[in-house]
Structures are given as C-alpha cells and as structure tokens.
Amino acid sequence: MKPAPFDYVAPQTIDEALQILADAGGGATILAGGQTLMPLLNLRMSQPFILVDINRIAGLQGVSRVDGATRVGPATRQFQALGDERLARDLPVFVEALSHVGHHQTRNRGTIGGSVALGEPAAEMPATAVALGATIEIRSQRGTRRVPAREFYVGPYLTVLEPDELVVAIDYPDWPQGHVTLFREVTQRPGDFALVGLVGALTVEGGRIARAGIAWFGMGPTPIAAVQAEAALVGKALSEIDPEAIAGLAVADTAPFTDHHASTEYRRTVGRRIFARQLREKLDIREAA
C-alpha cells in the first residue's frame, strides 16, 4: 500500500514541464490533483519513473475568457471552479455536474483537467466536455494542437494524448444565457461513479430547438455523445418532440457493459427513462395521456 519509488519534479512553467516530458521518453506521469493517480500509485497499479507535478504552474490555473468561450485552466481545482461565479452564470450545467464529482475532500485537491484528461468513462467532467462541445488545447515541444472533446476519448482511461503532451487549456464554447440544461445521474451513493448519467444543453429559438449538445457517462468505454438524439432534436418544434422516441435514439448510441453493479439492460432501461424525463421536465412537455 505504499508507492514504488519514483523521482518527483515540480516545474514552475509549462515550458519546463514540456521539457521534462520530452526528456522522460514516456516514463513520466503527470500529477495534477492526484485524487485518482495517488490511489493507483499506492496500490502499485501505476509505477512511473518520474512524477511531474503541475500544481505549481500558475499558467495552468484559473478561469478566463477567450474569444467565444470560457477557458478553464486544467490545474484549476474543482472546489475553485465550483465557486466561480462566471461559470455558474455562463455554464450552469458544468457546475451542476462538478458538484457530483467525488467528495468535498477530493474536490479540494482534484482538478478539472485531471478529470478531463484521465477519461474515466463513468465520470461527469469528460462527458460534460463532450456535451458542451469543449475543445482541449494540448502542447508538447513538437507544437500545439486543439482537439475537440468529441475526438479526444479513445477508450477507458485512454485518450489521444501522447506521453510528451500536456493539456494546457479546456475551452467551453458559449451557450446563450437562459439555455436549457440537462443533468441526471444514478449512483449507489453520493460521490460514487455513475451507473448511468447524462449531461447536456439545449437552446430554444422561436419554439424550436436550435442547438443541442448531449452526452452520456457510464454508458460505454468512453463518454458518448448522443449524436442521433441531437440531430433529431435540432430544428424540431417543442410541440413535435416525442421524449420517448428521442430517448430511444439517444440510448441507441450507447454501448453499456455489464458489471457487478448493473447489467447492460439495466443501464439502457434507466438511461431511456432519465433521458425522456429530463426532456419532459426541462422543456415542459406534458406526458401523453
């Protein structure tokens, strides 16, 4: 229950961190909040040669505005983002999802970027990035690239990140004030990973859905965008929306697994129910008689 030996460095700048990652040739692991990595180290499930602690890099922290988006620094602590007034006003579903991440004590250390970059398929923040259409800015000594969250996740805990790369920003595009938010997760206890969860945002213009971004978590090997449901919703008048039919399309995009907590069938059934119910509640659609 003690970690295997490793070297530890705490660079002060992004450039310094990128140099260390490049020199390590794949033997380095980035330490952000540590709320997932430290258990893996303690259990010796992860045995890096060198830990690169990014907590002292000021350039990776804080919430700011960039053109058309809210930029969240990856090393921003979850409790700080939870208390950020701009995020609460502009991206309320981001804050709602974040309030379900871990526990009070883990949110005091855990970071936004740590959660996004880890890619736990049942976690809230990767799915939120997918739903809201976030773009992840990644740097290495080879250059900078910007990857849509929808192309970032490859498998469980697997992303397009190369060993020498560091997430330097997560940009969440603007959603208009007063947009509709969707969020529901089913867990065994508060703070647990979701058995089934959905997160999303919708805009309504002139009685029709103008824009939709919806994603599942706990419903497959990665966070999963509900692309069929999004396509079916956009352009549709509120009066024409059949929540059950849309929920069926949404679940059709998932690939849930069976484990000792829940079966594939349970996840699909509950997913369909919470999706339809969220649409009905948030869009004020009455249930058919």
Added chain:
Amino acid sequence: MSDHDIAMTINGRRHSGTVESRISLSDFLRGDAGYTGVHVGCEHGVCGACTVMVDGRAVRSCLMLAVQADGADVVTVEGLAAPDGTLHPVQQAFRDEHALQCGFCTPGFVMTLAALTQGGARPSEEELVGALSGNLCRCTGYQGIKRACRRLSGSNMADAGEHA
C-alpha cells in the same frame, strides 16, 4: 530515488525534514512529525480517516505527497483543542452527541467539519452531512455524527452563541 528537503507549518509549529518522493503526507505527519492522530485507514482515498487541513481546506493526506505540502500550513486533529484542553466546538459536539465508538475514523470526521466551520461559519446541516459522504464510519451508524452536524449547523440557532 530523489530526496527532498521540505518545511511546513504543522499545528502552528514549523517542521522540516528530508523525505523520499514517494512518502505520503499522512506518513510524514505520523512517522516524521509524530502526529499520530492522523489515522491511516485505506491508503487509497476511500475512508477519509486521514483527513487533515492543508491551507485551510480538508484533504485526504494519503492522496498527497509530503513533498507537495512543502510550504503549506497543515492542521491535524492535535491542533484543534486549546492549550488548556478546552475542546474545539466540533470535538465538543462529538462528545456531547456520542458521535464515536471505536474512534478510529473520528479524526477524519472532525477535521472535515472543523474545516467547514472555521471562523465561526455555520453551514447548513445538509451541507455538513453531505461533506461527510467522504468519511466512512463502521461503528456508529452515523446517527450520533448527524446529530453533531445539526448542533454545528446554521439551523441550530440555540447554540449559535457558543461557537461565535
């Protein structure tokens, strides 16, 4: 592997030492600094027994490296009671409400609640109980702990004066 010279404030006193990279803050506090009130339960962030305050926030000390706490202000359960032995309001509430049995988990619960009620803050009972989802107790069934939360919360105005 690499060793690091570190210094931090623990319960108001300066403490320095040399640690291997892999030493957790919990092991440093217990083994090097002697604050054995930091209880190590699961060592993978599930039980919350090792909760301490780092720079005023409750964190799991098994999920932080000692070297990461270099320069930090750390408070353990030993730092709560007054020098004359007067219990901290959270400790007093636990005592009054029989909020512990074997006591192993208690420092973690107490530190979580102490962090949230600093400076006379009185969060809601719901907020306090919610924060304790990160602490496990195998003895009490939590009822005494929840009563202690009620006593410490803003909804309990009867006791408001004594914690002010």
